[in-house]
Amino acid sequence: MHENVPGPVGSGSQSDTAASDAGHSGDALTATVRGLLPSLTPAAARIASLIVEDPAQVARSTISELSTLAGTSESSIVRTARALGFAGYPELRLALAASAARQAPRSTLTSGITPEDSTAEVIAKLVHTESQAVRETATQLDPEQLAGAVRAVCGGGQLHLAGVGASGLVAQDLQQKLARIGRPCHAHGDSQSALTSAVLLGEGDVFLAVSHSGESRDVLEPLRRASAGGAVTVVITNHPLSTAARLADFVLVSAGRETTFRPGAMASRISQLVVVDCLFVCVAQRTYEVSSRALRVTHAALEGDRVG
The missing domain is CATH 1.10.10.10 (Winged helix-like DNA-binding domain superfamily/Winged helix DNA-binding domain)
Incomplete structure (x- = not known):
């Protein structure tokens, strides 16, 4: 814990x-x-x-x-x-x-989107809000916590990722990135799949959950079971005092902000993807020789497929 x-x-x-x-x-x-x-x-x-x-x-x-x-x-x-x-x-x-x-x-950009806003105003407000989320995430993401998560992901054990809804898309994004550098892992978008995988994890394995609130029942029980089995647990969340954060070994804090037409799940996505990119790049950096070769090979394969 x-x-x-x-x-x-x-x-x-x-x-x-x-x-x-x-x-x-x-x-x-x-x-x-x-x-x-x-x-x-x-x-x-x-x-x-x-x-x-x-x-x-x-x-x-x-x-x-x-x-x-x-x-x-x-x-x-x-x-x-x-x-x-x-x-x-x-x-x-x-x-x-x-x-x-x-x-x-303070300006009108800091306020929520209203039904009267023009298309140009919607674009400006969304870009402002998401840029702000990126900047704020940089202030909330603890380098020591990130470094610990990177060490765990770089280990040789099983790596399972979990997230539901918009958080599930973030977990899938990380899974695809890691697969490109030769780090096999599994992303689970439902609680049953996450739970049945979590109970089989042990020492040297890693379970990473993505949850905006940190209170989603779909990831809390898998987190508990993975931790009980001895796996390292990592959480990406907006709320550092949430239940999921208290259960995890490493907490990576994002900083998405809700607005009128962007509930928590949507607001968190950009900031969570920033965290995912930081995690991925640090993993690739730490495993530079293997990762760079894997990227060259997969890039060549994709280019060859396009030519064909």
Whole structure:
């Protein structure tokens, strides 16, 4: 079972960076808070939602003003700030002010798509949102967790991938990429197939699950069974405190954002594919001779097929 699940902001090396430096993007802190939202208490979630929606406003608000805005007590605000890894509300305000200062001015691109938007506006908003998801994923993806997952995937044991719906497409994408560099693996798009494979895994094997929420029953039981059998478990998820994250040995955090016409499953896809690409490239780098030869051979085979 995973012993270093990314905790609240400030609890680990990755989160410390998010809290004190706001990462490479002005949205790093709010992206981290967004990922923790499902795991917070109702009062803390109301405060966190305000942080995600308008960090600049929270940074400008006194503790009494924020208490009124969130409909919570001042003590709840202090507890929430501490849960996010800060000594108190003043420190959280400073971090949010710094984060807001690094962000571009708010514009219509940051709002959801509406029925009145033109086609050009839809394109602009989608491109903005997905570009933002890529940048935020870079701030949330822990290099140490990624390195551990890469070592596991590079091992010689069985490798099974699981994901349902949109997450299943991401698992299939990783399976196809790894197959091109000579790392055989199996991608499962339904719970029964994932479970019957997971129970047969043991030491040296790897089970990797993709789940936006980290709470999908279709992957939780296979994760438990794979872990119980001694396999290394890896999870790609938007929520670092989810059940799946707590079950996994390595957690790779993505940062997709939901909008009006893009529910979680769709919003997570681009950011999950960024994580998959990072994992794949690191595996190919670590197994450079085998991977480069496999890519040459498969490329030549495809080119020959096209010529024929």
